[in-house]
Amino acid sequence: MADDKSMLEEQIKSQGALVRKLKEEKADADQISEEVKKLLSLKSQLGIDPKPQKVKGNSEKSKENKKPSGEDGPKKFVLKTAKGTRDFAPDQMAIREGVFNKIISCFKRHGAVTIDTPVFELKETLTGKYGEDSKLIYDLADQGGELLSLRYDLTVPFARYLAMNKVSNIKRYHIAKVYRRDNPAMNRGRFREFYQCDFDIAGQYxxxxxxxxxxxIVVEILSSLDIGDFVVKVNHRKLLDGVFAACGVPNHKFRPICSAVDKLDKTPWPEVRKEMVEEKGLDPSTADKIWEYVQLSGGTELLGKLLQDESLTSQKRAVEGLEDIKLLLQYCEAYGISNRVSFTMSLARGLDYYTGVIYEAVFTGAQTAVAASSDEEGSVGVGSIAGGGRYDELVGMFDGKGRKVPCVGISVGIERLFSIMEAKAYESGQKVRTTETEVYVIAAQKGMVEERLKLCKALWDADIKTEQSYKKNTKMLTEFQYCEQTGIPVAIIIGQSEIETGIVKLKVMSSREEREVKRCDMLEEIRQVLASESSVESKPSISS
Amino acid sequence: MADDKSMLEEQIKSQGALVRKLKEEKADADQISEEVKKLLSLKSQLGIDPKPQKVKGNSEKSKENKKPSGEDGPKKFVLKTAKGTRDFAPDQMAIREGVFNKIISCFKRHGAVTIDTPVFELKETLTGKYGEDSKLIYDLADQGGELLSLRYDLTVPFARYLAMNKVSNIKRYHIAKVYRRDNPAMNRGRFREFYQCDFDIAGQYxxxxxxxxxxxIVVEILSSLDIGDFVVKVNHRKLLDGVFAACGVPNHKFRPICSAVDKLDKTPWPEVRKEMVEEKGLDPSTADKIWEYVQLSGGTELLGKLLQDESLTSQKRAVEGLEDIKLLLQYCEAYGISNRVSFTMSLARGLDYYTGVIYEAVFTGAQTAVAASSDEEGSVGVGSIAGGGRYDELVGMFDGKGRKVPCVGISVGIERLFSIMEAKAYESGQKVRTTETEVYVIAAQKGMVEERLKLCKALWDADIKTEQSYKKNTKMLTEFQYCEQTGIPVAIIIGQSEIETGIVKLKVMSSREEREVKRCDMLEEIRQVLASESSVESKPSISS
Known part of the structure; x- marks a missing residue:
């Protein structure tokens, strides 16, 4: 698997070569400046994240006001974004919008509503929900008033919302940013500010x-993005508890042992076993019994086998879990997604609040470089791209009377999807359109600025996406070049003679065909050209 | 003008009556629960903001962990959102989405790209940009590492973005939340967390x-939302400086006197004069001279008058300002928006960074109750709904070499637009659809759950927005009621006999017409019904 840092260095090298080449060729200034921008952005990625650390969830102690490399000269102050955060440039936004649109249309297809909650919550709302990871919560300074923290995920605010508004059933999605003071690995898509994209169903069903x-929904979303093969692993918290009980783990060690099992997708068994025995004081023979179970994965045949395992079926929880999984696999069959689902007994999921089915979608087989390289350890695991499960107790933690609202949900790893779609776009070499501009208005002579304004007004009033130069006098050649570079399909040209005869010139940029059009027919003619251009061409923009 | 608190109390009273009535009538449980939810939300508005304070920008000192009223019974902890913040429920989100869509389509019509920046910035990035208002900035706690603050607006992060990425021209919009530790007046649409919606053009033009x-753009957006008459006031910072100089204000008092002028839309002249003379040490005759100018407003005729005012034309800055305004009004004429623009010499705008043209859109004349009552003082001012101006120096403050990027932009007061659109929706009495579901799948007998799943799969695969119950066995009557309540236009019914004969029943909810359709024709028939339903009915949802 490729070393990410050297991949990035490679990218910087080739981007630098491209910039030099463009400068030698005296290419268009805008194009050069754009490529320089990309180069700077690559360099700053390398600079901002100089030493990716392996320790996960390690709270930072050292002051870190390093200047990013690639910046030089005197500065009044450090010009950078906060550690672990980034800006999104227009081309990235276009890709992001495309991903959002696909995901949101899937949620809407399933009849979901959406809600929004504030970016910060009372600190006590988040307390006691995240176990060990609580140290990664961002607190706000105490400036008088309430003690606040930035949201760590969207699930706890959702549960707070349900309890506070006494909502007993809802199917909602929520796409918003969350905050974790984690060690960022930005070139692998791990940030301190990142989007979560959650879909949950609450209600007694x-x-x-x-x-x-x-x-x-996970299967629909990942299929629609066409980013390689994947499988959704499923397991059940009650089954895990049943397995632990059957193997002789004492009750109070269920959660710590569950955390250890959770590491199996990234850490080899001997290390996990060591953690169980040495750190968590488990009897070695108990650990080995657990290992016999958690290696298993499969489908209905595995279920059958487990349902005949007497030490397991003597545990009520195990049987309940197995019954659920059995029904789940049956329903997956009806939905035609059995080939995408794998019952995997090592799946444990980190969070404490799961109480039933848990799932995690992971890539398998062929995929893009970004997808393949994005797993931190880069040896055992394959990349997780969505995960979730059932949490029937969380809302009750917020309710004064402990009234429960059963919930189940999934969270799509949308930042990884962005990275993958971005890599795909750059690999394809196709230019990403950042605007949807359809018409560019050009004057043939000087002193036509007010005529251009009137023309733009007419086009905007007709809901045609239109731009023009902010220069009073322009060169036609430069204007045409701008249309070509930015993919604007139609140019409308006016000069004094056109105004006198009540016409405009319409130029179709793809064919360079130019014709005269009566001013009164202009809108209709433009609409026809746009319709035929978009049906002939493959869509130029990923976001459209 | 109505007292907001008593308006809210009135709303709570009538909402309470509605809930009692529904309960008496033994109305549908879902409907009751929805109305109860609204009642609770109204009550919490009253509770969270018990004493609207008049002092603006007053930093809070007291601890405020009051329980919102309308909550009772034992609580493990206070169940509320942070002061000055709120959740958005599905119906509010549908309205919000509708407003966003209109605004974004206007920005795209003008060829704007979009960018995104992190929710927090290095503290020093925000330092020295907001004058007196800096005390309203939210800081993050010092947990080791960089010192961070939540963004206060989108303009400073935009300038930081341009300088950091060496972007010298861009036309971008950015819609995102910003944070101010202000005294919230939530029933008037003033929050501590709120959306800003900015459009800016950067570049040497x-x-x-x-x-x-x-x-x-402001005119297009406000016209498209159809929320009452408005006018865009324009003025020029250089003209104001010229006026101050002509009246004898010493140079170092320009900014404080400008702040005082800024209050004229809400505060009567005698009070502003007092501030100028007593607080800011201005000569009373100088103040009175300023008053002669700042009362003026009009169009080209006013311009002509001022261009002949010798004490003004002796000031270079005043002449530059007047020339700009003259050209601006000329271009407004070409865009056909002169009737919407008023050259208003009292317009000053609070922020320090403006250097040229400034503008502010305000309501005039007839408007909805919310729009009319939303101004805090409720006597002089009319509601501001958008504002902005030119800031040619801000980017240079971030650039090591002081390289300037001239910018001009507007910020649309989107939270007020939400409030107004929400009030309009409730006034109209029309139910806001929160989903776009087109088809609901219903089983005619028990034991049909897997058949329903298969049917849903077929509909989702055909991109038809479909829902079904999460109950294994359902009552048809309840299912039809659900369709009616939520506005789902088509129900598809299957039973054992339908499966055996390869058909489904298709029910058009609006006409209650029910017919049998062959399974192979189902998708086509549904599409036809949906097309005719959406063309016959007025669109049921504001967001669509």
Whole structure:
């Protein structure tokens, strides 16, 4: 697997070569400046994240006001974004919008509503929900008034919302940024500010019907983005508890042992075993019994086998878990997604609040370089791209009377999807359009600025996406070049003679065909050209 | 003008009556629960903001962990959102989405790109940009590492972005939340967390061409939302400076006197004069001279008058300002928006960084109750709904070499637009659809759950927005009621006999017409019904 840092250095080298080449060729200034921008952005990625650390969730102690490399000269102050955060440039935004649109249309197809909650919550709302990871929560300074923290995920605010507004059933999605003081690995798509994209179904319903829809949604989203093969691993917290009980783990060690099992997708068994025995004081033979179970994965045949395992079926929780999984797999069959689902007994998920089915979508087989290289350890694991599960107790933690609202949901790893789609776009070499401009208005002579304004007004009033220069007098050649570079399909040209005869010139940029059009027919003619251009061409923009 | 608190109390009273009535009538449980939710939300508005304070920008000192009223019973902890923040429920989100869509489509019509920046910046990035208002900035706690603050607006991060990425021209919009530790007046649409919606044009261009497009955009947006009459006031910082100089204000008092003038839209002249003379040490005769100028407003005729005022034309800055305004009004004429623009010499705008044209859109004449009552003082001012101006020096403050990027932009007061659109929706009495679901799948008998799943799969695969119950067995009557309540236009019903004969029943909810359709024709028939339903009905949802 490729070393990310050297990949980045490679990219910087080739981007530098491109810039030099463009400068030698005296290419268009805008184009050069754009490529220089990309180069600077690559350099700053390398600079901002100089030493990726392996320790996960390590709280930072040292002051870090390093200047990013690639910046020089005297500065009044450090010009950078906060550690672990980034700006999104227009081309990245266009890709992001494209990903959002696909995901949101899937949620809407399933009849979900959306809600929004504030970016910060009372500190006590988040207390006691994240176990060890609580140290990664950003607190706001005490400036008098309430003690506040930035949200760590969207699930706890959702549960708070349900309890506070006494909502007992809802199917909602929420796409918003969350905040974690983690060690960023930005070139691998791990940030301190990042989007989460959650879909949850709350309500007292029949077993596995909401649960299976979450899997269906993950399958629809990942299929629609066409980013390589994947599988959704499923398991059940009650089954895990049953396994632990059957193997002889004492009750109070269930959660720590569950955390250890969670590491199996990235850490080899001997290390995990060591953690169980040495750190968590488990009997070695108990650990080995657990290992016998958590290696197993499969489908209905595995279920059958487990349902005949007497030490397991003597545990009530194990049986309940197995019954749920059985029904879930049956419903997956009806949804035609069985080939995407794998019952995987090592799946544990980190968070404490899961109480039933848990899932995690991971890449398998062929995929883009970014997808393949984005796993931190880069040896055992494959990249996780979505995850979730059932949490029936969380809302009750917020309710004064402990009234429960059962919930199940999934969270799509949308930042990784952005990275992958970005890499795909750059690999394809196709230019990403950052605007949707359809018409560019050009004057043939000097002193036409007010005529141009009137023309733009007419086009905007007709809801045609239109731009013009902010220069009073322009060169036609430069204007045409701008249209070509930015992919604007139609130019409208006016000069004194056109105004006198009540016409405009319409130029179709793809064919360079130019014709005269009566001013009264202009809108109709433009619409026809736009319709035929968009049907002939493959869509130029990823976001459209 | 109505007292907001008593308006809210009135709303709570009538909402309470509605809930009681529904309960008496034994109305549908979902409907009751929805109305109860609204009642709770109204009550919490009253509770969270018990004493609207008149002092603006007053930094809070007291601890405020009051329980919101309308909450009772034992609590593990206070169940509320942070002071000055709120959740958005699905119906509010649908309205918000509708407003966003209109605004974004206007920006795209003008060829704007979009960018995104992090929610927090290095503290020093914000330092020295906001004058007196800096005390309203939220700081993050010092947890080791960089000192950070939540963004106070989108303009400073935009300038930082331009300088850091060496972008010398861009036309971008940015819609995102900003944070101010202000005294919230939530029932008037003033929050501590709120959206800003900015459009800016950066680049070295010819005078007034980017500036006039900002006004055009404000006019397009406010017209498209149909929320009452408005006018865009324009003025010029150089003209104000020229006026101050002509009246004898010493140079170092320009900014404080400008701040005082800024209050004239809400405060009567005698009070402003007092501030100028007593607080800011201005000669009373100088203040009175300023008053002669700042009362003036009009159009080209006023310009002509001022251009003949010798004490003014002896000031270079005044002449530069007047020339700009003259050109701006000329371009407004070409854009057909002169009737919407008023040259208003009392317009000053609070922020320090403006260097040229400034503008502010305000309501005039007839408007909704919310729009009318939302001004805090409720006596002099009319509501401001958008504002902005030219700031040619801000980017240079971030650049090591002081390289300047001239900028001009507007910020649309989108939170007020939400409030107004929400009030309009509730006044109209029309139910806001929160989903776009087109088809609901219903089983005619028990034991059909897997058949329903298969049917849903077929519909989702055909990109038809479909829902079904998460109950294993359902009652048809309840299912039809759900369709009616939520505005789902089509129900598809299957039973054992339908499956055996390869058909489904299709029910058009608006006409209650029910017919049998072959399974192979189902998708086509549904599409036809949906097309005719959406063309016959007025669109049920504001967001669509």
């Amino acid at each position: 029949d077993p596995m019907l909401p649960d299976v829809e979450c899997i269906k | 010819d005078p007034m061409l980017p500036d006039v497009e900002c006004i055009k």
